[in-house]
Amino acid sequence: MDDQNRNLILATALSFAVILVWFLLFPPPEPTTPPETAQTEVQATESGTTTGVAVPSGTGEQAGTPQIAPVETKTRAQALAQTPRVPIETARLSGSLSLVGGRIDDLSLNKYHVTIAKDSPNVTLFTPAGAPEAYYALYGWAPAGGLSYDAVPGPTTRWEVESGTTLSEDNPVTLRWDNGNGLIFRRTISVDDHYMFTMTQSVENTTGDEVRMAPYGIIARHGTPTNLKNFYILHEGVIEMADGELEELKYKKVVDLPVDPGERAAAERRDISSNGWIGFTDHYWMSTLIPDPGQSFTSVTKYTQGNDTFQTDVRLPVMTVGAGTTEQMSTYLFAGPKEWETIRYYQNDLGIDRFVDSIDWGWFFFLTKPIFRALHFLHGVLGNMGLAIICLTLFIKALLFPLAYKSYVSMSKMKKLQPEMERIKEQAGDDRMKMQQEVMALYKREKVNPAAGCLPILLQIPIFFSLYKVIFVTLELRQQPFFGWIHDLSAPDPTSILNLFGLLPFAPPGPGSFLAVFSIGAWPILMGISMWLQMKLNPAPTDKTQAAIFNWMPLIFTFMLGRFASGLVIYWFFNNIITFTQQFIIMRSQGVKPDLLGNMFGRLRKKTKAQ
Known part of the structure; x- marks a missing residue:
């Protein structure tokens, strides 16, 4: 047998080991960060340092969203007991939403357990601010056109329940807040029989003048998760679909983003014309902000070094609410396991662009x-x-x-x-x-x-x-x-x-x-x-x-x-x-x-x- 053939057979036999070692030691290159986009923000007068959120400063037509601020660390039970709550009870989810900020910040997955032990607790997805590894979704309005943050509901706003006592598959909950100056805000939260929340935000203008504001949604994580697998073949971190292009950023890459002066943090912004979503993905679980298909919006990935907080935003366009009129906007929040059948259903039924690709199929997606x-x-x-x-x-x-x-x-x-x-x-x-x-x-x-x-x-x-x-x-x-x-x-x-x-x-x-x-x-x-x-x-x-x-x-x-x-x-x-x-x-x-x-x-x- 000549050297050439002998080496070929040897190389073939050993290729499995070589590729395995290479795959483990040298991960694929991370996606490159696109150029920064300009954005100005509106005047802010409110802060929420006791509940984990502070708003930006500046002026301009494009509305900004709150930033996460340091919070006092408590146990999870203490953090839950600190605010009035509305229970969440479905066949697949259990938890509660806080009336302070109207946040979804307490969520467990009923079908999934931490281990295979019979007495193993359910997997916890969301945890309120103030508790270790806080992880939650919050919504609000950013003022524009000279309106102040005092006039719109923010992260520390105390909502009252207008209808509904427990959020379940057949029972939505509507929250109400009156700013006392002619603007009445409502937030109707509904959930299906799986893991999709629908957030409908409306504003009723009883003043004599038109007002301008923009709805937003935020998912925030305090600190890098401690249960990361940190394995090269698995993506954990920010995941985003931007007009058909899948973007993935591991937590360490988010930390290394260039500082955006407008955000006062390491940040990356994208203007998405029609179809997209953004959020955080773990090994098996995911939380995702999803505007209606066809809706334009600005997505933001942000890391605030001072309080070690990661944040993904969906910022919708500024809306004009005429005198005596009511305007509303609906978005989705997925919070649950990456079940293939479930997310494929959302992709096909709700038209969520390439939602199945939230599962990390890898380089060999045509085989996986x-x-x-x-x-x-x-x-x-x-x-x-x-x-x-x-x-x-x-x-x-x-x-x-x-x-x-x-x-x-x-x-x-x-x-x-x-x-x-x-x-x-x-x-x-x-x-x-x-x-x-x-x-x-x-x-x-x-x-x-x-x-x-x-x-x-x-x-x-x-x-x-x-x-x-x-x-x-x-x-x-x-x-x-x-x-x-x-x-x-x-x-x-x-x-x-x-x-x-x-x-x-x-x-x-x-x-x-x-x-x-x-x-x-x-x-x-x-x-x-x-x-x-x-x-x-x-x-x-x-x-x-x-x-x-x-x-x-x-x-x-x-x-x-x-x-x-x-x-x-x-x-x-x-x-x-x-x-x-x-x-x-x-x-x-x-x-x-x-x-x-x-x-x-x-x-x-x-x-x-x-x-």
């Missing part, structure tokens, strides 16, 4: 999307996501079988020629040029292409990464059980060889221990064995160094995949088993009789005799 849809369909049919992964493995192997067949036939021929290649190597001795010439002549005579086995492996690499992306990113695999000890396919195998898979009376080392890398579960070990069996069917390299590398690869991959999601390891195990079965049958049909253990024991006997 169909792979997820296939898994989702199979899960619906079979009722078990692990079985869906196995069925998907069978489908992928069937799809690639025509290429695999040619590859296995070529490998069978090379396996048949192994004794002849060993003879050529012995005869050539140290004359590598002569050995390569004779090997190439042998390939040509027997019509063997040594590179034919590379293509199926190369095709498996993007499929493997796409499946890994789907398992790691999508909510539908979170806490999905398989059989036996696998209760969460998105988490690593919980067993460990260090305590003999639970037979010894002590727990294996946790992730913080240096021994954790050796804490390999049962499924990764099975995967390593299946990989060893599959590789033993392939013709062994004539070069001793390459042969040693190939022999170590199953062990290396066992440790590499040991802490990966168990769903991915199960996929790789069954992929290896199917590959082994296909290759074994094809090799037998080509007259090659693999003798896996016999070859190993034969080499041991030969080594013993030599000694």
